[in-house]
Amino acid sequence: xxxxxxxxxxxxxxxxxxxxxxxxxxxxxxxxxxxxxxxxxxxxxxxxxxxxxxxxxxxxxxxxxxxxxxxxxxxxx
Numbered sequence: 840x841x842x843x844x845x846x847x848x849x850x851x852x853x854x855x856x857x858x859x860x861x862x863x864x865x866x867x868x869x870x871x872x873x874x875x876x877x878x879x880x881x882x883x884x885x886x887x888x889x890x891x892x893x894x895x896x897x898x899x900x901x902x903x904x905x906x907x908x909x910x911x912x913x914x915x916x
Contacts, residue, residue, distance in 0.1 A: 856862060897904060905913075 853862075853865065856865075
């Protein structure tokens with residue numbers, strides 16, 4: 840079953856609930872989940888810009904990148 844079908848089933852079940860405490864509990868859980876998702880995907884604009892600048896440099900000159908095995912040798916153990 841895909842996620843959209845599961846959501847549809849949950850929404851239909853929720854429509855049948857009349858317990859105000861259960862409704863409040865579910866709302867609190869959804870509020871918490873939405874807040875966590877937003878925190879997870881909120882990337883500051885300055886960070887996005889930095890990554891895009893680095894990506895542009897690589898696209899203009901792909902030879903500037905090191906092979907992973909070569910890069911590992913330069914790292915401290």
